[in-house]
Amino acid sequence: MMNWRVLLMSFVRRGNLKSIYKQNLERQYEGTEVTIKCEMQENAMKIFQFHVQNNPKYREFLDSKGFDYHNLKNIIWENIPIITKDDLRKYYPEIKSETYNYTSSGGSTSIPLQYPASKESALFIWPAHWTMQQICGGRPYDKILMLMAYGNVKKTITKRIYHALSNFYTFNSFTMTEKQMENMCELIQNKEIKFIYGYSSAINQFLRFLKIKNIILPLKGIFTTSENKINSSYSLARDYCHCDVFDQYGAHDGDVFAFECEEHAGLHILHDWSTVEVINNEIILTAVKNKAFPFIRYQVGDVSLGEKLITEKCKCGRTLFRLKGISGRNTYFVKDIDGREVSVMLFTYPFDSDYNILQYQVVEENGELRVNFITDKYTKEQLIDLYMPFILSKLKRPVDFMVNQHIYKLPNAKVPLFYKISQ
Missing domain, CATH: 3.40.50.12780 (ANL, N-terminal domain)
Structure with a gap:
């Protein structure tokens, strides 16, 4: 019933x-x-x-x-x-x-x-x-x-x-x-x-x-x-x-x-x-x-x-x-500076609702975290003004923004949300 x-x-x-x-x-x-x-x-x-x-x-x-x-x-x-x-x-x-x-x-x-x-x-x-x-x-x-x-x-x-x-x-x-x-x-x-x-x-x-x-x-x-x-x-x-x-x-x-x-x-x-x-x-x-x-x-x-x-x-x-x-x-965490684990799915919330962003990818290299945006509508400075306050309200570690840089792919050709570059 x-x-x-x-x-x-x-x-x-x-x-x-x-x-x-x-x-x-x-x-x-x-x-x-x-x-x-x-x-x-x-x-x-x-x-x-x-x-x-x-x-x-x-x-x-x-x-x-x-x-x-x-x-x-x-x-x-x-x-x-x-x-x-x-x-x-x-x-x-x-x-x-x-x-x-x-x-x-x-x-x-x-x-x-x-x-x-x-x-x-x-x-x-x-x-x-x-x-x-x-x-x-x-x-x-x-x-x-x-x-x-x-x-x-x-x-x-x-x-x-x-x-x-x-x-x-x-x-x-x-x-x-x-x-x-x-x-x-x-x-x-x-x-x-x-x-x-x-x-x-x-x-x-x-x-x-x-x-x-x-x-x-x-x-x-x-x-x-x-x-x-x-x-x-x-x-x-x-x-x-x-x-x-x-x-x-x-x-x-x-x-x-x-x-x-x-x-x-x-x-x-x-x-x-x-x-x-x-x-x-x-x-x-x-x-x-x-x-x-x-x-x-x-x-x-x-x-x-x-x-x-x-x-x-x-x-x-x-x-x-x-x-x-x-x-x-994606089943990935990034470590914050206080040791707390934060899911990379955090980044999907602000960016998925902006249709001027064609694609984005979170990259970690040498302990540094950056987000690469594919867009023909925004400059790096505009993206920082729009979204950096939200990101930094959830993460204490520094995050950099990049525009129209290389997007990394997995061996199966899928583009992952998070890509870690190992040295």
């Missing part, structure tokens, strides 16, 4: 969240390898045809690639051009009549993008989270402690109301001081919170704090995201929280949501929302419900640990296709 929060939030969001959640639960165990593959292809082709027929800016992009889309019945999916964030910025192929809200991406890819979402695309996010939480007995809008980025902790009145209705208790993942972690323990006990969701690095810091203080804090489940999973978190969670850790991969710009189950044998993909391809380990996404913006064969910037999707039925019983894992996500 759904609780009143689901009904109220469905009314506020103008959509049936209960129905989406129910569909996700049922679809986890339905289908065969053949039927799921067919569904993913049909869903992807359907949204492609919609944008070809209704989106002149998307057609302009296809024209620029020399792609003939006039005979839709004879289109070969693999021949459709891959679209990048640069392409989407250049053409900005929005269908305003389909736009429900706007959001932004960047995070671990360090390439900011603001984009619109249609209603179905926007509404699936939290029912997807509930589907994951159900693995360990979670229900919609159970109390959950959120280790969030700075922007989500600094709440407007609207955000405070939303978090209260959602049963979120938020802490800043970039200020994991002993005092904050003590406050987290107290809140979890007093409010009887049973779930934690947040950055892998911040959760690992909290679990190490529990070990150092020898605190037992029983929970039902811990969900990590945005960064590479940290293997030590699994044993720490079992020892000090008596629960399991489940890694989650999501990219709302491609509407992908994938999560570990109790078998920890890959990330289950909710394919009703995103058709996922793996090409030379590169993750390519098609947001099959987003009629406002064509994330079609979209190069999201993430790299798969596997060369292809895992299509076999999982031991847990789910038939959902799986990603083996995600390579090149």
